[in-house]
Amino acid sequence: MEIDKWWRRWSLLALLMIVGAAEASDVTYDGRSLLIGGQRKLLFSGSIHYPRSTPQMWPSLIAKAKEGGIDVIQTYVFWNVHEPQPGQYDFCGRYDLVRFIKEVQAQGLYVTLRIGPYIESEWTYGGFPFWLHDVPGIVFRTDNEPFKFYMQNFTTKIVDLMKSEGLYAPQGGPIILSQIENEYQNIQKAFGPDASRYVRWAAEMAVGLQTGVPWGMCKQTDAPDPVINTCNGMRCGETFTGPNSPNKPSLWTENWTSFYQVYGGLPYIRSAEDIAFHVTLFIARNGSYVNYYMYHGGTNLGRTSSAYVITGYYDQAPLDEYGLLRQPKWGHLKDLHAAIKSCSSTLLEGAPKNFSLGQLQEGYVFEEEKGGCVAFLINNNAVNNVTVQFRNRSYELLPKSISILPDCENVNFNTANVNTVSNKRIVTPVQNFSSADAWEQFQEGVPNLDETSFKANSLLEHMNTTKDKSDYLWYTLRFENNLSCNEPTLSIHSAAHVAHAFVNDKYIGGAHGNHDVKSFTLELPVTLNEGLNNISILSAMVGLPDSGAFLERRFAGLTSVQIQCSEKEFYDLTNSTWGYQVGLAGEQLQVYKERNNGDEVQWSQLGDVNNQKLTWYKTTFEAPEGDCPVAWDLSSMGKGEVWVNGESIGRYWILFHDANGNPSQALYHVPRSFLKASGNVLVVMEEAGGNPLGVSLTTVSVSTSHQHSSNLSFPSAT
Ligand SMILES: *[C@@H]1O[C@H](CO)[C@@H](O)[C@H](O)[C@H]1NC(C)=O
Ligand SMILES: *[C@@H]1O[C@H](CO)[C@@H](O)[C@H](O)[C@H]1NC(C)=O
Ligand SMILES: *[C@@H]1O[C@H](CO)[C@@H](O)[C@H](O)[C@H]1NC(C)=O
Ligand SMILES: *[C@@H]1O[C@H](CO)[C@@H](O)[C@H](O)[C@H]1NC(C)=O
Ligand SMILES: *[C@@H]1O[C@H](CO)[C@@H](O)[C@H](O)[C@H]1NC(C)=O
Ligand SMILES: *[C@@H]1O[C@H](CO)[C@@H](O)[C@H](O)[C@H]1NC(C)=O
Ligand SMILES: *[C@@H]1O[C@H](CO)[C@@H](O)[C@H](O)[C@H]1NC(C)=O
Ligand SMILES: *[C@@H]1O[C@H](CO)[C@@H](O)[C@H](O)[C@H]1NC(C)=O
Ligand SMILES: *[C@@H]1O[C@H](CO)[C@@H](O)[C@H](O)[C@H]1NC(C)=O
Ligand SMILES: *[C@@H]1O[C@H](CO)[C@@H](O)[C@H](O)[C@H]1NC(C)=O
Ligand SMILES: *[C@@H]1O[C@H](CO)[C@@H](O)[C@H](O)[C@H]1NC(C)=O
Numbered sequence: 083m084e085i086d087k088w089w090r091r092w093s094l095l096a097l098l099m100i101v102g103a104a105e106a107s108d109v110t111y112d113g114r115s116l117l118i119g120g121q122r123k124l125l126f127s128g129s130i131h132y133p134r135s136t137p138q139m140w141p142s143l144i145a146k147a148k149e150g151g152i153d154v155i156q157t158y159v160f161w162n163v164h165e166p167q168p169g170q171y172d173f174c175g176r177y178d179l180v181r182f183i184k185e186v187q188a189q190g191l192y193v194t195l196r197i198g199p200y201i202e203s204e205w206t207y208g209g210f211p212f213w214l215h216d217v218p219g220i221v222f223r224t225d226n227e228p229f230k231f232y233m234q235n236f237t238t239k240i241v242d243l244m245k246s247e248g249l250y251a252p253q254g255g256p257i258i259l260s261q262i263e264n265e266y267q268n269i270q271k272a273f274g275p276d277a278s279r280y281v282r283w284a285a286e287m288a289v290g291l292q293t294g295v296p297w298g299m300c301k302q303t304d305a306p307d308p309v310i311n312t313c314n315g316m317r318c319g320e321t322f323t324g325p326n327s328p329n330k331p332s333l334w335t336e337n338w339t340s341f342y343q344v345y346g347g348l349p350y351i352r353s354a355e356d357i358a359f360h361v362t363l364f365i366a367r368n369g370s371y372v373n374y375y376m377y378h379g380g381t382n383l384g385r386t387s388s389a390y391v392i393t394g395y396y397d398q399a400p401l402d403e404y405g406l407l408r409q410p411k412w413g414h415l416k417d418l419h420a421a422i423k424s425c426s427s428t429l430l431e432g433a434p435k436n437f438s439l440g441q442l443q444e445g446y447v448f449e450e451e452k453g454g455c456v457a458f459l460i461n462n463n464a465v466n467n468v469t470v471q472f473r474n475r476s477y478e479l480l481p482k483s484i485s486i487l488p489d490c491e492n493v494n495f496n497t498a499n500v501n502t503v504s505n506k507r508i509v510t511p512v513q514n515f516s517s518a519d520a521w522e523q524f525q526e527g528v529p530n531l532d533e534t535s536f537k538a539n540s541l542l543e544h545m546n547t548t549k550d551k552s553d554y555l556w557y558t559l560r561f562e563n564n565l566s567c568n569e570p571t572l573s574i575h576s577a578a579h580v581a582h583a584f585v586n587d588k589y590i591g592g593a594h595g596n597h598d599v600k601s602f603t604l605e606l607p608v609t610l611n612e613g614l615n616n617i618s619i620l621s622a623m624v625g626l627p628d629s630g631a632f633l634e635r636r637f638a639g640l641t642s643v644q645i646q647c648s649e650k651e652f653y654d655l656t657n658s659t660w661g662y663q664v665g666l667a668g669e670q671l672q673v674y675k676e677r678n679n680g681d682e683v684q685w686s687q688l689g690d691v692n693n694q695k696l697t698w699y700k701t702t703f704e705a706p707e708g709d710c711p712v713a714w715d716l717s718s719m720g721k722g723e724v725w726v727n728g729e730s731i732g733r734y735w736i737l738f739h740d741a742n743g744n745p746s747q748a749l750y751h752v753p754r755s756f757l758k759a760s761g762n763v764l765v766v767m768e769e770a771g772g773n774p775l776g777v778s779l780t781t782v783s784v785s786t787s788h789q790h791s792s793n794l795s796f797p798s799a800t
């Protein structure tokens with residue numbers, strides 16, 4: 083009897099423990115939402131990409147996301163940084179994916195892991211390591227054996243790594259959702275019937291890895307079961323056609339908080355009110371997971387940005403490039419999250435109903451049998467306040483707004499009523515470098531044919547020649563001049579992205595394409611010597627392409643070169659003997675690296691800074707006091723790349739102006755962890771002619787001095 087009782091008690095407890103442990107972390111889904119430990123969840127998620135900041139920044143970024151009401155941190159996995167050579171892996175420093183996920187877990191948030199491994203993400207080559215280009219017979223992202231081998235190999239590597247660290251939810255880890263492929267439907271047509279075979283293969287391969295958590299495919303309406311099709315876009319409440327099965331929840335994996343910016347482009351400003359409207363609409367229309375792309379964009383350090391994309395990434399996100407709160411966006415979305423969380427169990431368990439409230443007004447109600455009730459009152463009229471009747475009460479709705487009534491009676495939030503005060507970025511110069519004594523320089527030479535490392539009787543494709551070891555490729559030629567005219571034209575066509583022409587060591591001009599039209603023509607009058615002339619053309623890329631079908635077949639660099647006297651008298655040099663040099667001499671010498679025995683590189687005094695092409699500049703500086711973020715103001719420079727203490731902080735391109743005549747980006751972030759207290763070294767590769775005497779070191783902060791709007795009073799129920 084005693085024993086029997088004891089036994090029964092124990093078995094019950096053991097059963098509870100087993101069920102409890104399993105339920106606490108199993109992730110499944112139904113037609114309403116993801117279920118974690120058997121519980122439906124309404125989740126707000128924010129994208130933060132670990133290699134776009136530093137491990138020192140991660141804890142505070144994640145903490146600010148949590149404080150903003152974010153439940154899940156979403157990140158892609160960046161294949162090219164993790165597997166720089168086949169089978170050689172790197173998970174150190176900024177690439178320490180496990181440390182990043184554990185930091186999220188330590189702060190009590192979940193993780194969505196978008197493995198891809200094609201990610202686009204305005205990341206060079208869409209995240210593919212460049213060696214994939216040279217795998218014989220490869221065609222990316224279709225039913226192609228070599229591609230599928232490497233895709234499966236890397237996906238398995240990541241899943242195994244996550245499992246070995248216990249990071250999936252059923253193991254007690256934070257990962258609740260994963261993604262395979264990425265917006266494949268955009269390019270699916272290009273591959274004919276192979277495409278759907280590939281989609282099915284990708285889904286089966288991913289599901290076969292048995293992570294214990296669901297997989298999603300974004301922008302893939304036919305995602306095979308059990309993979310969930312999810313929405314990416316700015317207005318998924320309006321555009322999403324819904325899950326492809328009644329048993330799948332409505333998930334929004336990318337709600338763009340802004341848009342990435344390209345050189346020559348203006349920042350895309352999306353208001354807090356507009357984001358809040360579309361998020362709320364998506365929730366009203368049965369959505370249960372919304373991810374902000376990006377919540378923190380960060381910095382495309384080094385040469386990681388894709389073609390023509392600027393170094394700062396989604397600076398307009400709720401956390402700006404430096405990780406500072408962007409107000410009122412951050413605060414308004416925090417208020418929205420709190421308003422929705424206050425009634426999420428009714429939203430998840432209640433029966434949804436919708437009805438018209440007027441020509442441009444509609445209502446969505448979630449009602450539980452036990453009495454809970456939540457209403458969303460929507461005014462699609464973008465101009466006027468409108469009063470609607472709901473349950474015998476009047477509600478005044480602001481133009482283009484949604485009011486949330488967590489009890490179907492009182493309004494606790496209106497998407498257009500922003501209670502957060504705006505802030506403004508303050509950039510404070512802390513050190514000037516206007517003295518020539520502060521600088522040293524290293525002048526790049528212009529190689530001629532004899533000095534190049536290899537030759538070919540054609541114009542070689544740029545990427546296939548550099549293997550992305552550098553942005554730069556020299557094309558050099560010896561031209562025997564026997565033309566009849568005095569001032570012929572040098573005519574160059576390039577498929578991408580930038581070209582600078584030199585004749586007999588003298589710079590004669592350059593040109594570039596842009597994000598939308600990458601190819602361009604350069605036509606320059608040239609003065610040639612009689613007899614031999616050395617022609618050297620520097621082709622430069624500003625990031626590899628990241629989107630579209632057949633990425634492995636893209637063409638960049640020079641496609642034709644002619645010297646013309648007239649339409650009839652010209653030389654086509656396209657198939658002449660060209661000599662090639664990959665990269666700059668300074669890159670080969672690694673002049674940006676700190677060294678103790680400084681004799682390998684001959685730095686010299688600063689020369690005439692007016693319009694010096696292809697020059698490396700160096701100076702030293704003190705770390706600014708305090709802990710404000712640090713940035714270089716490079717407004718006086720032209721185009722190139724910057725290093726601090728040997729770490730590249732990215733490309734810059736000041737000369738490429740936007741529609742208002744300003745550089746798209748003048749400030750370049752230096753993560754604090756790159757700095758020492760003193761004796762920091764700045765090295766700049768200036769390609770196009772800029773003045774280093776005008777650069778300054780700044781700190782960046784935000785103020786609340788710029789009052790946004792006082793509280794709009796909530797229209798009261800009458
Ligand atoms: C992945 O490929 C490497 C060789 O590059 C091989 O050593 C490894 O076993 C493969 N892993 C899987 C999971 O196929
Ligand atoms: C929400 O879900 C309910 C029940 O499945 C359905 O009747 C309704 O059409 C859905 N609403 C929208 C906007 O899809
Ligand atoms: C309810 O929502 C659905 C889905 O958007 C829509 O087709 C339908 O017209 C709405 N019903 C009413 C009565 O407004
Ligand atoms: C709408 O109502 C608010 C407050 O009730 C008021 O401040 C605002 O001026 C009104 N807007 C329009 C377009 O009438
Ligand atoms: C609204 O008012 C009418 C008449 O006054 C009443 O019959 C009805 O029950 C009321 N409805 C609600 C939801 O209160
Ligand atoms: C830098 O130079 C500018 C212009 O000469 C000057 O206004 C500014 O005060 C200087 N800043 C510092 C930190 O020396
Ligand atoms: C790339 O270069 C190699 C020689 O290095 C050549 O065999 C191959 O055809 C080139 N591929 C493309 C796509 O240009
Ligand atoms: C110019 O030189 C080229 C060889 O470089 C030769 O083929 C051509 O006939 C010469 N033209 C004239 C007008 O001499
Ligand atoms: C061209 O380059 C060769 C070396 O390859 C050099 O000897 C010659 O002086 C150069 N010619 C001119 C005009 O610069
Ligand atoms: C250069 O060579 C290629 C391949 O042999 C040929 O297709 C092309 O017409 C040639 N171009 C010129 C300008 O001779
Ligand atoms: C703005 O509204 C919020 C919420 O209703 C309230 O807590 C706050 O005190 C108001 N602020 C001002 C300046 O009226």
Ligand SMILES: CC(=O)N[C@H]1CO[C@H](CO)[C@@H](O)[C@@H]1O
Pocket residue numbers: 314315316317318321338341
């Ligand atoms: C699905 C969707 O809403 N896509 C939109 C995302 O935002 C871009 C840029 O504003 C629009 O062009 C797309 O239509």
